[in-house]
Amino acid sequence: MKNRDTAEKQSMEKPAGSKPEQADVGPTYAAEALRDNEERYRLIVNTADEGIWVLDEQYLTTFVNRRMAGMLGYSRIEMEGKSLSFFLFEEDLPDYEVKTARRREGIAERYERRLRRKDGSTLWALVSATPIMDKDKHFQGSFAMYTDITERKQAEDALLESEAKYRSIFENAVEGMFQSTPEGRLISANPAMVHIFGYASPEEMISSVTNIGRQLYTNTDDRRAFMQLLEHHGITGGFESQFYRKDGSVLWGSLNVRAVKDSGGTILYYEGTLMDITARKNAEEELKKSEAKYRNIFENAVEGIFQVTADGRYMSVNPALARIHGYSSPEEMVNSVTDIAHQLYVDPSRRDELMRQMKEKGFVKGFEIMMRRKDGGLQWVSMASHAIRDVNGTVLYHEGTLEDITSRKLGDEELKQLRKTLGGTIRALSSTVETRDPGISGHQGMVSNLAVDLSRAMELPRDMIKSIEIAGLIHDIGKVSVPVEILSKPKGLTRMEYDFIKLHPQSGYEILKEAELPYPVAEIILQHHERLDGSGYPAGLKGNEILREARILAVADVVAAMLSPRPYRPAHGMDAALNEIEKNKGILYDSEVVDVCLKLFTNRGFQF
Template sequence: MTERTSGSPEKGRLPSRPRETEKIISDLENTIAEQKALVEVLSSAYQRYRDVVEHLPVFVCSFSPDGTLTYVNESLAAYVGVPAEKLRGSCFYSFLSPESGKKTAEAIASLTVDNPVCVVEEEVLLPDGTRRWLQWIDRAVFDEKGALVSCHSVGRDISDIKKAQAECAQERDLFMTLVSSLRDGVNILDGTLTITYANPTQESWYAHAMPLVGKKCYEAFQGRKTPCENCPALTTLATGKAASETVVRRGPDGSIVGWLDLRTYPLVDSATGKMTGVVKHVRDITNERRAAELLAQNGKEMRKLWQEAPIAYHILDEHGTILDVNRKEQELLGYAREEMVGRPIFDFVLPEQRKDARQRFAEKLRGKHVPPSRDRIYVTKDGRHIFVSIRDTIERNGTTVRVRSQMTDVTRERALEEDLRRSQRALREMVEGMAKAIIRILELRDPYTAGHQRRVTQLCGAIARRLSLPERRTEILRLAASLHDIGKIYVPAELLSRPGILLPQERLLVNHHAELGKHIIIDVGLPAEVATIIAQHHERMDGSGYPAELQGEDIVLEARILAVADVTEAMQSHRPYRPAHSLNEALDEIRSQAGVRYDREVVEACLAVFSEGFVFT
């Protein structure tokens, strides 16, 4: 038998590869099955993820580099008021104000592979005309070459936050204006005693150390390299409570030029509740201090000066008991010195105010800042009531406490204030009387509008209350409403009562009554706001009104209220050129033009007051 060559296959016999093939096929089938199961899991997970994204309480979208929206979740579509399928393919820049669009484009253009995320705040103009603010977190997606492919964004409405921030900024500006006008010094320190703010009074005292901001308080005010002993600011930072101290005021050469009453209060972050620094209120007590020093140095002579001072003074202990009182205060209250010394100062306060007076006195002794009371009433010996203003200086010497008080009779000033209020009331009554007379003249010239201005005034007042308009603005609106047709005095009476259609030049003359009314109001010296409201009460939100064809927010709110009230009442009144309409017809008219010719919010308020039972009287 011939031997086979080693390694050569045996003829007529198949190798074992079919078995291997079957195994491979089996493995492939298992792999395919596993992949199908994985696809199903992934598909199910993707669908759940999509359902979650669609109904998240936040807004989700994707867009291409040119701003074209490629995906919008249902929350965003519902917010905008446009179906998601219509939003996809549109450019989101069309919803932004020009300024917001510019800032957003710049922010997106600045994104890089290394810095792919930005946060933008956008002012959005919704299809219904409202303006809202949205905050977006944008994440850019780049291709392998670093080119921007798309952006994915998550957003939320921050309109209320922006409004609150604006109101806070306004309140802060008002606060800073008030602080800047104070005659006392005010400065703010951070936790390291570094000055972050000083008002003009404080700066004027330390002009030689300017600029104050950025320096340590002890460096700027005392020329020291370390904090002062018994520093009240450090006490406040350590305890979180108010503190006080009397300190010297130094000049450019370091010499003492005066004395200051220094009080410190914790500055607390309203958002976190944590103390961020200290507010210092500084009062110049140099004159008071020098008076006290002179009194101590000169004994009887200074006591005589104190007794004869043209200002009422008294000295109290820590319980409020009178230790001494000068002649001016004796004359002011009508009591002799021996009738006052040893008695609580509160005995001379109006009984109804004694509890408050004691409480305020105790708070002062505890170091709290207590603003002076302008309504404190003292009762004289003969029973007269006088208004006084009191300024206290607290002196501490070990355990001994003395309160030196300066009392000023402000009864005359209060009487003058009351006279001024009476004069203002009389002036208001005179204006109202004049308005009634003018209204009567108008009604005599145009009997068909009799009572029109009175009823419009009633409706304006009801709408203003519904919109929570401030009291003064409501009064101005009511005055303008009562006189809104005053310009018709210059319009011939036959035009006002003609039953036929007016000629173009006649219509132009009638339409001119709003502008004429404005000039009459200015000439008689009524507030400029009244003139503006009357001039604009025939303007319309879409610019179709007269005389200036103003639009939207260019029309003052009061004029927009007057416009709705005027039309609502006029439609229900008979005119020579048309019969009266029903209330429902009048309300249907303003409802149909809400957001077009009339302010939508005002229309809704008008409809609400009628639904609540408002009727003309």
């Protein structure tokens, strides 16, 4: 513009009548106009809401505007020179090939396309693509406008998902769901509604039920009352009535319905749910009957039943509780016992412990305490109790049951003594074997100790560990049937002698199978020489056919045996013993047991 102003000024300064100077200003004006237009179009392109993408004949990017680059999360420079396919997901490439072929044929299109942003997320765009053809109609590239429709697509997907979800809810709901006209015809019914009323399909029910009031309601007055509520309030919930099923049987249903109206307030239809409460109604009826029986149960129960205040006074007790504590009647006990903690508890602090647990959990179960009878005698009881609270959570009273377990407690003491006796017997049996075979002195104890540690490391149940301990202590009990000459022979055994030795697991089983032991000791002993591949004895069992306890005992037995000398050989040593079980892990010996055993010796420093 500066040149233009200068030219105009020079023209104005020339004297009148002088010959005009021939200034060549045409090209200057044209260039400036072109630059103005380019700047204007560049501004339009770079500030457009739509993305603009220009591709050459190889579908390589020659130009994108800022909006296009921003939509994909790239800079314009990053996008230039890249193929359009670079920005697509692999599964969309076949469609891309189809559309590029159309563009080469000179066909313009409008379609939706999915693109991959720089961060890997999805951009959905509405594309208006136009081919660029030269004057001979040869394909030179394409020009496309991209409108970001990601939010719309997400909304559409969400809507489809929502529709699918609510359709799924409608189809799979446990409650019956329906729509009906104000005149009483069904418009729709879900499978649950159909099932409740005993029809084969929604179509059958909709076509069959043409008058809900007459066909479904057992009492037409209920239908009228229900409709009045709907007309007055527009919604009603928990309306209970009896209905006919297709087969004529009666059910109880609870209705929750609302009126759907148009903008003018006219009712279009009703929609709602119906829950089959027949079971609940029947239960309520049964509850009434059971309440009549409750007093009889309360009066005649073997266990004591009580209600007691938080401060320790009985509100009610049944005859059994009075009898357990030595009172002649419930009335006498309620009137006499005014301080439970000090009148009944041998240790009043146990009452405090009971109340502490009640406060923490709201209940106690199996709470064992020693109590004092009316005559001063002592007894063990087991109590279960829970708190009864009001709507605000305040404890009103406690109720529960009480059982006299004095006999059981005495039995527990006898059981402890029996187990003590059993332990002595087991040790005696173990000593018997080792007396006959001095060469294995201490072997059974070593096996038992190692097997127990293996079991604990494997976190086995307490009873299983105990059975392994006992079996380990007497696993060679069957050797009492083997002649001492064979057991103490200083040289290698003959085939016949070895076969005789191999009978000892079966012999041990025969000795113990009739014993009333609390664990499967006989079976463990029978199987402790079995091997995973079936090469063991006496039965050639394989894999999981062998008791887990026996698989543990087998590893412990091999390790202990190899670490101890025998009349016919010296001890093999720790390395040889561990090498034996590791080499045959999963072949002869249980892999888990071997791994645990290796860790016991190498990581935890196990010693016999």
